[in-house]
Amino acid sequence: MPNYSRQWLQGDIVAGITSGVFVIPQSMAYSLLIGIPPKFGLYSALFPAILYSIMGGCGQMAFGPVAILSLLLNTALQTYPDASIEEKVGLCVFLSLMMGITLLLMGVMKFGFITTFLSQPVLSGFTSAAIVIILINQLKLILGVHPPQSPFPLVNLYRQVTTLQEEGFKWATILLALGIIIFNLISKYLIVNIPKTKIPFPGAVISVIFGVLLIIIVPDLADTIEVVGPVPEGIPVPKFPISWFAYERFGFLVNTFLVMALLAFLEMITVGKIYATQNGITLDPNTELVAGGVANIVGSFFQCFPTSGGFGRTPVNASAGARTQLTAMISCVVVAIVILSITSLFSHLPKTVLAGIISVAVISLFDIEQAKYLWQVNKSEFGLMMITFFVTLGIGPQFGIFISVVLSLLLVLFRSSRPGFAILGRLPGTAVYRSIVDYPEAICIPGIILFQFHSPIYFMNAIYLKRKLAYTENILSTHHKTSSIIIDAQAITSVDSVGINVLREIVKTYKEKGIEIFFSALAGRAEKALSRAGLREQIGDDHFFPRLHDAIRFILTNQVIQATQSRAPQTPQPAEKRPFLIDIPSTPIDDDLVQLEDT
DSSP states (O other), X not given: XXXXXXXXXXXXHHHHHHHHHHHHHHHHHHHXXXXXXXXXXXXXXXXXXXXXXXXXXXXXXXXXXXXXXXXXXXXXXXXXXXXXXHHHHHHHHHHHHHHHHXXXXXXXXXXXXXXXXXXXXXXXXXXXXXXXXXXXXXXXXXHTOOOOXXXXXXXXXXXXXXXXXXXXXXXXXXXXXXXXXXXXXXXXXXXXXXXXXXSBOOHHHHHHHHHHHHHHHSGGGGXXXXXXXXXXXXXXOOOOSOOHHHHHTHHHHHHHHHHHHHHHHHHHHHHHHHHHHHTTOOOOHHHHHXXXXXXXXXXXXXXXXXXXXXXXXXXXXXXXXXXXXXXXXXXXXXXXXXXXXXXXXXXXXXXXXXXXXXXXHHHTTOOHHXXXXXXXXXXXXXXXXXXXXXXXXXXXXXXXXXXXXXXXXXXHHHHHHSOOEEEEEEOTTSSOEEETTTOTTOBBBTTEEEEEEOSOBOTTTHHHHHHHHHHHHHHHHTTSOOOEXXXXXXXXXXXXXXXXXXXXXHXXXXXXXXXXXXXXXXXXXXXXXXXXXXXXXXXXXXGEESSHXXXXXXXXXXXXXXXXXXXXXXXXXXXXXXXXXXXXXXBOOXXXXXXXXGO
């Protein structure tokens, strides 16, 4: 960091210590969510974060265990209910390796653009459903029940309720969990910061200390409240991350690590861009892919499960004053000290305390504002969000993210195949032309259709253009006989071979009906495509104009000339000699014309 400013040092140190303190209980909680011992959460909070701090581009990023990836790991492990702890850990470590390789390859191949293909409403629906699933998974620890697990979240909820009815309420566990949840909610939303500082109030850390002291002081509670159990001290020795158990199941895990790589990148780049922008930094998606990939690959050799940049702790870093990657390095020092010295104390930690901490942590990730916004602005996108939410909640996160991706792609394809268009009219007293829907005062020109298409023309939308142009001409011809159609092509930046063939059909069809086709403001690239295909020559060079107004005046001038001639029509003059002699007539718009663009 050659350009490091000493003014940032205090903020980085405070944020680093704060982040380190926060990540310790959260990482252990995510381990329990996955279904493996808490020590692996601590490892995952250390090694990947070190690598990201060296290679990543966002100084505020809190890289480590995150809720969504932990949930997907839990779902993957439920497929193998009879696996031992060692086999489950081996599976998680293997997935970290494969996810890291996937991210690294995506970065090397410059796949950072992939985020543009995923609809934000669909992803919000998936994330919200994933949060509900996490809360359902934590409910068994809060209630102190252990029903058989199902890959379907709602089935798990039903089994938890029926098991509770059979076994009865475990009041000590439930009351402790409720107390922890209430305390953390108060800490997060009412106290917020330590008084007279900007340092976030460490509610989760206080909860862990309270839980440990409670069991130490009242050891009999360990008989009724389930505790974490032994947590060995020390840094793990590097170990080859491919176990035979995981290798045999590689084919079944491909979908899992591909989905995890996609979600890890989306979460990392989304939260990274927010804070990088605030600090005037341009975040390169491909660099973030490489950093995330290397972090997970190296982490897998130290028994780490898949990690990413998180929505939960990154805001904590930023609010505590983080500016650079020094924050992550200091946070890692805090975690390393804990791993080397005091992890044995965590053996007394009640699991229900961690369940309460993680429940409060994920509640804040609910995207309620996005749902409200979509309901007000675009109800079809709100519907997509709700469909994704209920599908994910019903069938689980792995299939849910698949549905999310499919819906996003279908949405892209649908919008690409049905781009916007407009019928233009002239604003009175000007040479400005606008949509007759958006500007009711705009006036149509008798006999001339001004058709504006809002997309390049290619195989997916070419027929749509032809159909809408025909429909528009049929409607407008009932008011005035159409002599000319001007396609305002300022948004038509390119035309593929299918588009050229369709344009050729359009020109031929309307020529047979005595209607001429003109183009205005056609982009150079699209115009060259028409020239290479011979279509420009077929239409005529004098039918292409740089401005819509020029095309209209040329048509009207030729109409006047032809009307006053007693002999054959005059040959159109070259562009530089075209006589623009007359004013443009106009006529008001009827109501049914305004409805055209909505059809």
